Amino acid sequence: MKQILSxxxxxxxxxxxxxxxxxxxxxxxxxxxxxxxxxxxxxxxxGTCTVLLDGEPVRSCLTIALTVAGRQVLTVExxxxxxxxxxxxxxxxxxxxxxCGFCTPGMLMSAKALLDTNPNPSxxxxxxYMSGNLCRxxxxxxxxxxxxxxxxxxxxx
Amino acid sequence: xxxxxxxAPTEVGEAAKLLxxxxxxxxxxxxxxxxxxxxxxxxxxxxALLYIGGLGLDYVREKGGKLVIGxxxxxxxxxxxxxxxxxxxVLAAAAATHGSPAVRTVATIGGNLGTASPAGDLIPPLxxxxxxxxxxxxxxxxxxxxxxxxxxxxxxxxAADELIVEIQVPLLPGKAVFEKVGRRKAQxxxxxxxxxxxxxxxxxxxxxxxxxxxxxxxPLRCPKAEGMLKGKAVDAALIAKCAAQAVAESDPIDDxxxxxxYRQKAGTALVGRALTKAAGV
Numbered sequence: 001m002k003q004i005l006s007x008x009x010x011x012x013x014x015x016x017x018x019x020x021x022x023x024x025x026x027x028x029x030x031x032x033x034x035x036x037x038x039x040x041x042x043x044x045x046x047g048t049c050t051v052l053l054d055g056e057p058v059r060s061c062l063t064i065a066l067t068v069a070g071r072q073v074l075t076v077e078x079x080x081x082x083x084x085x086x087x088x089x090x091x092x093x094x095x096x097x098x099x100c101g102f103c104t105p106g107m108l109m110s111a112k113a114l115l116d117t118n119p120n121p122s123x124x125x126x127x128x129y130m131s132g133n134l135c136r137x138x139x140x141x142x143x144x145x146x147x148x149x150x151x152x153x154x155x156x157x
Numbered sequence: 158x159x160x161x162x163x164x165a166p167t168e169v170g171e172a173a174k175l176l177x178x179x180x181x182x183x184x185x186x187x188x189x190x191x192x193x194x195x196x197x198x199x200x201x202x203x204x205a206l207l208y209i210g211g212l213g214l215d216y217v218r219e220k221g222g223k224l225v226i227g228x229x230x231x232x233x234x235x236x237x238x239x240x241x242x243x244x245x246x247v248l249a250a251a252a253a254t255h256g257s258p259a260v261r262t263v264a265t266i267g268g269n270l271g272t273a274s275p276a277g278d279l280i281p282p283l284x285x286x287x288x289x290x291x292x293x294x295x296x297x298x299x300x301x302x303x304x305x306x307x308x309x310x311x312x313x314x315x316a317a318d319e320l321i322v323e324i325q326v327p328l329l330p331g332k333a334v335f336e337k338v339g340r341r342k343a344q345x346x347x348x349x350x351x352x353x354x355x356x357x358x359x360x361x362x363x364x365x366x367x368x369x370x371x372x373x374x375x376p377l378r379c380p381k382a383e384g385m386l387k388g389k390a391v392d393a394a395l396i397a398k399c400a401a402q403a404v405a406e407s408d409p410i411d412d413x414x415x416x417x418x419y420r421q422k423a424g425t426a427l428v429g430r431a432l433t434k435a436a437g438v
Contacts, residue, residue, distance in 0.1 A: 001162045020163035020206050021196050043194035045344065050259050056233070057259040062193040064186060066163050067208055110258065131343035132257025 010078030036076035047133035050106035087155035091146035099137035180317035188263035228267025247333035281352030285366040307375035331356030372407035379403035400428035
């Protein structure tokens with residue numbers, strides 16, 4: 001059964017034809033050309049598919065696309081709509097918070113959701129909130145430091 | 158491959174009619190954190206997806222001395238609920254270990270029950286409070302005690318035309334504690350988990366519940382261990398005997414996470430730790 005799915009993607013309305021079992025990750029990458037969110041495991045463990053749904057972090061690989069009808073989706077592309085890097089992106093860059101970069105889209109979306117709900121997190125709170133994002137290159141410490149730097153106001157928008 | 162249908166009803170009655178029609182050919186979709194992984198890997202091939210997110214089942218209320226939780230309540234909402242924090246804190250303790258932050262945004266308590274993994278994190282807290290699962294179908298509603306809900310790994314008494322709609326939790330007295338151990342500190346399926354509730358009068362135990370997770374084909378009550386505590390003065394020696402008895406009532410296996418031997422050791426330690434905290438000794 002194909003249906004038209006209408007939702008808001010990075011602030012702009014989108015209509016796309018989808019099937020019942022297509023995930024949000026499938027639709028973003030393969031139908032809409034939005035390849036920021038990555039397919040790392042397709043079962044919700046690695047976190048590189050993480051996007052924000054109505055401001056909250058979700059696994060796009062586990063989200064049936066039709067369930068986001070009428071809702072707001074934010075991907076890493078939406079962090080720099082005019083081409084200027086988001087404070088988190090600048091901080092990740094300057095702190096070396098990625099190596100291969102494969103986990104980075106998910107890391108950034110989780111980090112944004114964290115700072116939106118808790119602008120001044122402790123180190124423990126950062127590590128707990130980011131615990132669903134795995135990094136095969138081991139850049140965890142730099143990720144924490146980058147988030148701390150943004151929280152401390154070192155990267156004004 | 159035949160195309161899969163998608164339904165997003167807005168009333169439980171509509172959902173019940175769809176389940177009456179499709180039975181087990183419909184997969185019930187809530188947060189999808191178990192189901193969609195199975196779909197992605199072609200482990201299940203339903204004829205229809207029945208999305209229950211629009212049924213208004215995300216709520217936590219107090220009613221008649223019970224905490225009444227909609228089956229569609231997300232783990233994140235359980236963690237944000239003042240009622241849960243005040244009246245059922247052991248559920249919040251377990252919820253904090255459930256999946257990962259992004260999974261908790263959408264995963265539901267009804268889904269945790271429906272998936273029926275012996276490792277389900279939200280289940281032991283429900284069992285130590287003698288909670289009931291409410292099932293709805295075109296034939297009406299029925300209540301099943303959570304302790305009687307599971308028949309095997311991934312299997313429950315839910316009929317193919319039934320929907321889990323609510324969980325009712327009597328606000329039983331005493332202190333309840335949840336413990337869990339896994340291969341890492343976060344985003345883990347438990348190797349062993351334990352929940353206990355002790356109603357104490359001075360140093361004497363009036364009533365006890367001990368539940369083990371990941372130690373049997375289903376989450377497991379340990380009645381012989383519970384019986385060792387009732388009416389007795391609780392001290393470290395009794396706790397140690399009781400923890401050993403609880404594990405003796407279980408049936409752990411070797412799997413990709415741990416061996417049965419390790420589970421027995423860890424289970425004894427976890428039950429002992431939980432009882433010590435619950436008894437305040």
